[in-house]
Amino acid sequence: MGFTDIRKLFPILDQKVNGHPLVYLDSAASAQKPIQVIKTLKHYYERDNANVHRGVHTLSSRATDAYEAARIKVSNFIHAKSEQEIIFTRGTTSSINLVASSYARKVCQEGDEIVISAMEHHSNLLPWQQVAKTTGAVLKYIPLQADGTFSIKDFEQKVTNRTKIVSVSHISNVLGIANPVKQMAAIAHKHGAAIMVDGAQSVPHIKVDVQELDCDFYAFSGHKMCGPTGIGVLYGKKELLEQMEPIEFGGEMIDHVDLHEASWKELPWKFEGGTPIIAGAIGLGVAIDFLEQIGLDVIEEHDKQLTRYVVERMKQIEHLTMYGPEKDRFGLVTFNLDKIHPHDLATVLDTLGVAIRAGHHCCQLLMKHFGASATARASFYLYNTEEDVNQFISALQKTKEYFKE
Structure with a gap:
């Protein structure tokens, strides 16, 4: 299946915005959903809607089976040892906060x-x-180089035997470059520290093997990888998750309750208190099926090739500044044009008809590093084509002309 055919599987792209065919270049914020995911959500609410784990009736059994099957799909997708290491959350943010609140606050003391x-x-x-x-x-920052990246040597100098946790993005949502998390994990472990990886921008674009990376925790969101909003994943090594306490208490996560004490279920359910995001998890499982059918290797090469193409086209535009290293970008380019404010540009x-992102991209420290209060960002995914890039470049040229008048 070619990428032009893949595009046809995304109903939202078949529309006009302000009289122009939609060119959606904001997938780093949230990716669009293929028809398979949309139909799955519809089917669940029309045919299988019931709470999981609690009922013996048919609808509850079907919902439970689909929900837990999705967990197995996620486990296989990132090559975890066991589905017990997969916790469903609301998204990357919730996953990182869970590790920070349950793990880091327990292991960190003054001076760590x-x-x-x-x-x-x-x-x-x-x-x-x-x-x-x-x-x-103590919060310690790895120093950045001029292009916004950091060197493994500088990282190694920051980690000491007092370091308890390292947390880093796998792929930057501003620079689009991958950090050497496997090397970082080895350095962290040498000093007895754990490593948390923010995989929000990596899981949609590249194959991820958490065992090969040897990371202790890995977080990502469904909505950036063609899945529904409101569903995310925390992977954690089983021995670490077993040491951690839940941070949400209530139904579903308990084993036994007395008047003044309670005990928790085994992994992964002790971290999933309350009614979980059932439809979201099932939809995420279908999104994984979709991505694997195309192939992550194929998606990665497509996204990198398209990004190389847009970078070359953008180089030809005068007074346009791109941020970060030019090579090895994964699906996005961050830039400013002339003296046009990014919000005006967007x-x-x-x-x-061209949808891009403008602002600080939830990375104000990196914006300060570049001396910019805001930037524009165009991000690409498997449903984008060179024709999208050409329309984007044409729109940039027209915008320049507009502000010169």
Whole structure:
């Protein structure tokens, strides 16, 4: 199946916006959904809608089977040892907060260290700020180079025997580059530290093997990989998850309750209190089926090739600044054009049917590093084509002309 045919599986793309064919270039914020996922959600609510694990009736059994089958799909997709290591959450943000609240606050004491970078999304920054404030741990930042990346040598110099946790993005949502998390994990473990990986931007674009990376925790969101909104995943090594306490208490996660004490279910259910995101998990499972049918290797090469193409086209536009290294980008380019504010740029592009992101992208520290209050970002996925890029470049040229008048 070619990528032009793949595009036809996304109903939302078959429309006009402001009189122009929609060119959707905001997949790093949220990807569109193929018809298979949409139909799955519809089928669940029309035929199988019931609470999971609690009922013996047919609808509950069907819902439970589909929900737990999705967990197995996720486990296989990222090559976890067991589905017990897969916790369903609301998204990457919830997953990182779970690790910060349940694991980091337990292992960190005054004077211990948490190592992160200034390229991190706020979801992988603010939880660690709070842990540091609560425990007295020291938040240490890996220094950035001029292009916004960091070197493995600088990282190694930051990690000491006082480091308890390292947390880093696998692929940056601003730079589109991959960090060497496998090497970072080896360095962290040498000093007895755990490593948390923000995989929100990586899981949609590349094959991920958490055992090969040897990361201790890995988080990602369904909505960035063609799945529904409101569903995410936390992978954690079983021995670490078993040591952690739940941070949400109530129905579904308990084993036994007395007047003043309670005990919890085994993994993974002790971290899934209350009615879970049933339809979201089932939809995520179908999204995984869809991506695997196409092939992650194929998706990765398509996204990288398309990004190379757009970078070459953008180089030809005068007074356009691109941020980050040029090579090995995964599906996005962040830029500013002339003296046009990114929000004004995005607004004009929208009148031409082109959807991009403008702002600080939840990365204010990285914006400060570049001396920019905001940037524009165009991000690409498996349903985008070179024709989308050509329309985007044409819209940029028209925007330049518009602001010169």
